[in-house]
Amino acid sequence: MILADSAEVPVRNVVFVAPFPMPATLRFAAGIRSLKDVRLIGLFQQPPAEMSGWDWLHIVPDALDPDVLTHALQALTQKFGKIHHVAGILENIQEPLAIARQRLGIEGTDLQTATRFRDKGVMKDHLRAHGVPCARHARLRNEQDAWEFVRQVGFPIVIKPPSGAGAKATWRVRDAEELRGALSSLRPSPQNEILAEEFLRGREFSFETITLNNRPVFTSISRYLPTPLEVLENPWIQWVCLLPRDVSGPEYRDAHALGQRVIDVMRPGFAVTHMEWFRREDGSLAVGEIAMRPPGASISAMTGLVHDVDFHRAWARCAVDHQFDGPWERKFSAGVAFLRGQGRGRVAAVRGVDEAQRLMGQHVVEAKLPVVGAPKADGYEGDGYVVVRHPDTAVVERALETLIQTVQVVYA
Missing domain, CATH: 3.40.50.20 (Rossmann fold)
Structure with a gap:
């Protein structure tokens, strides 16, 4: 019609x-x-x-x-x-x-390029073949493959389907008992391949681009607090994602170089990309994965907020017009806190909202509070969220800390 x-x-x-x-x-x-x-x-x-x-x-x-x-x-x-x-x-x-x-x-986008981004095993093979640091990995077609991979890299490992998207389809396996349980549940076979990866330790970030003809014309960085996998494993944690105002300093110089290198290797054409990367405990960098799509977890909206632009339109200009209306000035910091709590069942109450509003409500630019009566959500994005913005990154950090310490979601 x-x-x-x-x-x-x-x-x-x-x-x-x-x-x-x-x-x-x-x-x-x-x-x-x-x-x-x-x-x-x-x-x-x-x-x-x-x-x-x-x-x-x-x-x-x-x-x-x-x-x-x-x-x-x-x-x-x-x-x-x-x-x-x-x-x-x-x-x-x-x-x-x-x-x-x-x-x-x-x-x-052609199928070869789409698969290079979608299949995380193909992606990591391609990155490692070009010297890009990323987690060691193996395709598991039987239980013996899993034990051989553990012998090579040790515990913990990460297990996910090859076409998984981020942490939502990911499990951390800490020891032999957990591996036996995972294998019993997942049953890897030649027809049901499972991807095993070395577990990367360190701080996790994302790196976004708008890329025209394989050349990044815009980049942005966000910080995950804590990592999404930790949040999935601890259902009481209220996850935070922060976009600092200044990502041009020396502490991010190697990250920008890594992001540029990954785009050079992966060649997405005309696309918005979303890469997750780690700064490991020794200071070195490693790529978690990269997707040929805009970021989720409110990062797309916040990327627009920190630059005072419509990022959704910018994606359309890239995908359809093959154009970018930049450069943009990064005028603000922004962050999102995802609201959830301990327990199971349905949302019975959301406490502390009025107090949070009194303490930091002037910085809120978007909010979706948990709905009383709704079943508890499974993912790390929880049952609701609050987005804040301010020119000073420290103010945004304090506002997010106030939110997660003040707002409590109760289930029954």
Whole structure:
């Protein structure tokens, strides 16, 4: 169905694909909507809650199936003519989109590049072959592979599916007993490969880029407090992500060099990228992984906040227009605290909100409080969040500390 009517025929047909149109995902679709001469077509498994802003919606049974996507894009081509761009921001959709693009001759990332980013084993093989420091790893096709890998690197190790996205699909295995339990649960086989990695110790950060034709034209750094894996293992921790105002000093010089090197090696083309990296206990750096997509965990929104720009539109300008409207000045620091607590069940109460508002509410720019009655969320992003911003990084750090010490989520 057509949802918008215009006297002018848009020049470019742009298809935005997501299985389920969540609010954070739709911010990027709004970025495309803001571009000139675009017919915005949504391709989803279910319609978005907000129907305005789309020129056409196409509903499919499985938006991750490349055959379904190919058929849908063929139908859209018959209706509207040439499809100029097919875009999506979720990590698990990059390979299906690449397959459909290649089949239909649509401009964009090819399958080889998408797999190089999506398959973490392929990624690390590629990085290590080019001398980029990253965790040692192995593909586990049976239990013997796992024990051989432990013999080489020792405990702890990290286990994840090869196509896992960040820490959400990751387990830390500390000893032989935990490994036996993991193997019993995961059952690695030639048909069910599991990725094992050396556990990287140290402080964890992210490194974002806007890359045009394999050249970073914008970079940003954020700090994880603590690491996402630690947060997943300790469900009571309220996780914090901080974007310092100044990331140009000598303490980040080697990180910028590493990020540039990874882009040179991985060659994402025209893309926003999100790399997780560690400063190890000896001061050296190592790459955790890199994704050819915008960052989650409110980092995209905060990247816009610290530069006082619309980062979602910047992604669209990169993905669709192959342009960047910079350079930008980093005017602020920003941070997010994700709200959760001890226990299980449903949210019974959220305590300390009024006190937190009194102490640091003037710095809050966005908030989503936990909903009483909602089941406890599984991920490290918790049941709600608060984003703060200020020109002084120290003020942001104090505000985040106040939040996690004052606000308490209670479950019953």
